[in-house]
Amino acid sequence: MMAGKRADEAARQHLVTGLLERMLVKDVFDETCIVNQALVLLADKWALLVLIVLMQGTKRYSELQRQIRGVSPKMLTQTLRSLEENELVARQVFPEVPPRVEYSLTAFGKSLSHPLAALCDWAFEHEPRLRKVYAQARPAP
Amino acid sequence: MMAGKRADEAARQHLVTGLLERMLVKDVFDETCIVNQALVLLADKWALLVLIVLMQGTKRYSELQRQIRGVSPKMLTQTLRSLEENELVARQVFPEVPPRVEYSLTAFGKSLSHPLAALCDWAFEHEPRLRKVYAQARPAP
DNA sequence: CCGAATCCAGATTGATACTG
DNA sequence: CAGTATCAATCTGGATTCGG
Numbered sequence: 508m509m510a511g512k513r514a515d516e517a518a519r520q521h522l523v524t525g526l527l528e529r530m531l532v533k534d535v536f537d538e539t540c541i542v543n544q545a546l547v548l549l550a551d552k553w554a555l556l557v558l559i560v561l562m563q564g565t566k567r568y569s570e571l572q573r574q575i576r577g578v579s580p581k582m583l584t585q586t587l588r589s590l591e592e593n594e595l596v597a598r599q600v601f602p603e604v605p606p607r608v609e610y611s612l613t614a615f616g617k618s619l620s621h622p623l624a625a626l627c628d629w630a631f632e633h634e635p636r637l638r639k640v641y642a643q644a645r646p647a648p
Numbered sequence: 649m650m651a652g653k654r655a656d657e658a659a660r661q662h663l664v665t666g667l668l669e670r671m672l673v674k675d676v677f678d679e680t681c682i683v684n685q686a687l688v689l690l691a692d693k694w695a696l697l698v699l700i701v702l703m704q705g706t707k708r709y710s711e712l713q714r715q716i717r718g719v720s721p722k723m724l725t726q727t728l729r730s731l732e733e734n735e736l737v738a739r740q741v742f743p744e745v746p747p748r749v750e751y752s753l754t755a756f757g758k759s760l761s762h763p764l765a766a767l768c769d770w771a772f773e774h775e776p777r778l779r780k781v782y783a784q785a786r787p788a789p
Numbered sequence: 790c791c792g793a794a795t796c797c798a799g800a801t802t803g804a805t806a807c808t809g
Numbered sequence: 810c811a812g813t814a815t816c817a818a819t820c821t822g823g824a825t826t827c828g829g
Contacts (some may be wrong), residue, residue, distance in 0.1 A: 537717035542700065544782040545771035550693035559683065568792060577679065579822055584793060586821060593781045606791050615777060622770045625763040630686035636756060639735045641685040709811050709813045720803055725812060747809090 548593050549619075553578055553586040558616065559623055561596065565611040595619065663664040684752055689734050690760075694719055696726040699757060702737065736760065 537543065550556065554574050560566060566574075572583055587610060590596035595616035601607040612619075630637060679685075688697065697716050701707060707715075713724055728751060731737035735759035742748040752758075771778060 512705045541719075541775045541778055542768050543697070545767070545778055546696050547694045548778075548782065548785075549767070550691055550696055552687045555687050556684070556693055572792095576684075579824095580793075581795095582822070587819095592785055594777070600792095602829095604790095604829070608792065615774070618768060618774060622763065622766040625766040626686070626690070627683050629760060629763045630683045633756070633759060634682045636735070637682055637686055637689075639727035641688065641732075644689075644730075644733055658792095720805090721812060722804090722814090723802070726802095741811095747812090749811060756828095 548589075548595075551586070551589075553582055554590055555612075555623070555626075557583075557586055557590060558595065558612070559627065560621055561610060561612045561616065561624065565609050568610070571610065590616075592634050621639060657705075673674065689730075689736075692727070692730075694723055695731060696764070697732060698727055698751075699736065699753070699760060702751060702753045702757065703761055706750050709749050709751070712751065724753065731757070740764075 546609045553575070556578075557571060560571060560574050568583070568587075571587075572578060572580065575583070578586075587598065591598050594613055597611050597613050597616075599611075601609070631640060686756055694716070697719075698712060701712060701715050709724070709728075712728075713721065718726070719727075720743060728737060728739065732739050738752050738754050738757075740750045740752075742750070
């Protein structure tokens with residue numbers, strides 16, 4: 508138990524140290540920093556949810572809308588367009604009746620699987636605490 | 649080279665499959681899904697940048713403002729308050745003149761190091777492509 | 790039916806100036 | 810130093826409408 512905790516901490520320190528080496532510690536978060544630019548593309552709740560759902564495989568527009576509860580058609584379209592422009596998602600239109608449009612991750616999008624999975628894993632691991640802070644942060648609707 | 653690529657793909661599939669098992673594939677992205685709640689807290693550019701900077705250690709308000717280029721005092725304060733409420737960041741006020749306030753990650757916040765490092769690693773690995781899409785997504789200022 | 794475009798009220802953001 | 814206050818501008822989201 509104790510050893511496991513120390514191992515986790517050691518792993519964390521290794522990761523953080525590796526990062527710091529690359530970031531050169533100071534003033535890296537301006538507009539030219541690649542981490543900053545990446546966050547501009549990714550720091551969006553709907554975009555992340557779409558990417559996570561598309562990790563399951565190719566989906567139609569309506570499937571995405573069904574799986575991602577609470578997304579309006581407008582925001583879904585907007586998010587998909589943005590992801591397409593950023594080359595993370597591919598859009599394929601089938602000239603049929605009724606119309607069919609399929610979305611899938613590009614190879615670039617698939618390369619995000621590891622970071623996104625790490626984020627989801629974190630959420631599952633810390634579920635009780637997350638629920639607590641989420642509930643107290645937003646008074647009952 | 650080829651073997652490395654295959655290993656990466658295998659690792660990705662393992663991660664994704666593990667996720668899918670937990671997500672039970674369908675309709676998990678409503679308000680009660682823990683991933684959704686986690687994203688509400690984290691899908692924010694400034695919050696992520698603050699967390700990443702605080703991975704370097706304890707910082708004063710002005711240090712954060714200097715390292716995170718482009719953040720206004722208002723947004724920095726707002727972001728820090730939110731992170732504090734979510735128990736990811738601890739705030740300590742020193743009753744001195746001139747005033748001093750220090751921010752650091754809580755244990756909970758430190759538990760985010762792995763996912764955040766994975767995200768940063770991804771950004772560094774895909775820097776050329778990221779710069780390309782970032783540039784074409786936003787016309788020269 | 791499915792996918793997308795338009796309009797508009799309300800929330801969020803950002804730059805700047807100001808205060809204990 | 811570490812924030813607030815203020816105001817303009819942008820973004821969001823829902824309802825509605827349109828086209829294939």
